[in-house]
Amino acid sequence: MSKILKILNLIFCIVIRTAHLSQMAGTMRAVQFQTGGLEKMKIGEVPIPVLRKKEILIKVYASAINRADTLQRKGAYPPPAGESDILGLEAVGTVDKLGPDCSQKWNIGDRVMALLAGGGNAEFVACREECLMPIPKKMSFTIAAAIPEVWLTAYQLLHTVGGVKAGDTVLIHAGGSGVGTAATQLSVLAKAKPLVTAGSIEKIDMAKSLGAVAGFNYKEGDFSLGVKQYTKDVGVNLILDCIGESFYNQNIESIANDGTWVVYGLLGGGKINADLLSKLLRKRITITGTTLRVRPIEYKESLVQNFTQNALPYFESGRLKPIIDKIFPLEQIGNAHQLMEENKNTGKIVLKIREEDGRDEL
Numbered sequence: 001m002s003k004i005l006k007i008l009n010l011i012f013c014i015v016i017r018t019a020h021l022s023q024m025a026g027t028m029r030a031v032q033f034q035t036g037g038l039e040k041m042k043i044g045e046v047p048i049p050v051l052r053k054k055e056i057l058i059k060v061y062a063s064a065i066n067r068a069d070t071l072q073r074k075g076a077y078p079p080p081a082g083e084s085d086i087l088g089l090e091a092v093g094t095v096d097k098l099g100p101d102c103s104q105k106w107n108i109g110d111r112v113m114a115l116l117a118g119g120g121n122a123e124f125v126a127c128r129e130e131c132l133m134p135i136p137k138k139m140s141f142t143i144a145a146a147i148p149e150v151w152l153t154a155y156q157l158l159h160t161v162g163g164v165k166a167g168d169t170v171l172i173h174a175g176g177s178g179v180g181t182a183a184t185q186l187s188v189l190a191k192a193k194p195l196v197t198a199g200s201i202e203k204i205d206m207a208k209s210l211g212a213v214a215g216f217n218y219k220e221g222d223f224s225l226g227v228k229q230y231t232k233d234v235g236v237n238l239i240l241d242c243i244g245e246s247f248y249n250q251n252i253e254s255i256a257n258d259g260t261w262v263v264y265g266l267l268g269g270g271k272i273n274a275d276l277l278s279k280l281l282r283k284r285i286t287i288t289g290t291t292l293r294v295r296p297i298e299y300k301e302s303l304v305q306n307f308t309q310n311a312l313p314y315f316e317s318g319r320l321k322p323i324i325d326k327i328f329p330l331e332q333i334g335n336a337h338q339l340m341e342e343n344k345n346t347g348k349i350v351l352k353i354r355e356e357d358g359r360d361e362l
């Protein structure tokens with residue numbers, strides 16, 4: 001009996017000492033991976049980030065998954081030079097520490113949402129102060145975690161890049177995706193008319209409940225026929241395209257004269273071997289591409305400011321709402337990636353990193 005007690009005591013001491021050492025050494029739990037499949041991910045103990053100029057340390061309560069994470073895990077989308085190689089393009093939590101040269105804008109304890117180039121799937125993350133936004137009042141961390149990456153992307157696609165105007169028709173592909181559910185709501189806010197494509201009736205119904213005026217299941221036929229019917233053969237003014245190759249011909253058929261076609265993902269491939277340019281010429285189409293992660297800090301700062309001013313207040317009034325498919329604990333990161341790779345999510349997949357004292361349940 002006493003031998004068992006001694007062993008238990010020893011285990012207890014090791015656990016306490018490890019926890020103590022981890023605090024002393026400034027380490028944290030974070031998602032680590034080696035290039036490859038889902039089984040290559042694990043939760044490891046890594047150093048807490050050291051703050052550079054104008055960076056703020058966030059104590060992370062929740063984060064979320066993006067397609068870029070699954071691509072990065074497979075080795076197809078490395079982080080920009082100098083950025084964290086820990087997965088995670090967004091995180092929400094409280095301000096824990098201010099780095100050198102920070103302004104007076106943020107204070108310790110502020111509840112914030114962070115747009116990141118990486119590092120969000122961890123207990124702490126460093127973020128440039130310009131890329132922080134306040135969490136809307138009364139919103140829990142787990143709901144707020146669904147905002148930064150896809151809502152800023154959607155805002156960028158519509159306004160900064162796409163130049164959407166009131167009355168425009170906007171064709172949004174992957175209407176059930178994180179970006180798609182945000183872009184649909186932001187189109188309505190901009191007084192434009194969103195039309196969506198998606199691969200299931202459930203995703204189309206969700207888009208319609210968010211304000212889409214029409215939805216087409218791309219697995220059941222040529223969506224350009226439905227677009228032409230809705231627009232009385234005029235076509236749409238703007239296409240938000242994260243599919244690429246497999247949709248290009250239907251996009252050409254769907255777009256109006258002088259329309260803008262914004263390419264921001266290539267889920268359906270990136271190679272086109274066809275008579276694209278003559279069609280582009282005849283319709284006077286503008287094709288443009290964009291990625292947010294690698295943009296310079298000034299661009300992100302301006303985007304964050306515009307979004308904070310023009311869109312964030314509508315989350316407080318309930319007119320805009322983050323759509324969340326599922327919340328996983330950090331330890332189930334593999335299940336979260338799997339759900340996304342199987343295209344089963346409608347809206348965001350959120351990661352809960354740590355418990356909050358009551359307010360998270362709001």
Ligand SMILES: NC(=O)c1ccc[n+]([C@@H]2O[C@H](COP(=O)([O-])OP(=O)(O)OC[C@H]3O[C@@H](n4cnc5c(N)ncnc54)[C@H](OP(=O)(O)O)[C@@H]3O)[C@@H](O)[C@H]2O)c1
Binds near residue numbers: 267
């Ligand atoms: N450029 C940027 O700055 C930027 C930033 C953020 C995200 N993105 C891109 O935006 C896209 C959406 O991201 P997300 O995180 O919102 O995605 P998500 O929630 O994972 O949704 C993506 C959806 O796209 C649909 N899809 C997948 N493969 C398809 C294919 N071959 N053809 C047609 N539809 C397909 C699937 O829905 P169905 O059931 O409808 O098929 C899937 O659920 C991704 O391509 C991502 O890389 C780009």
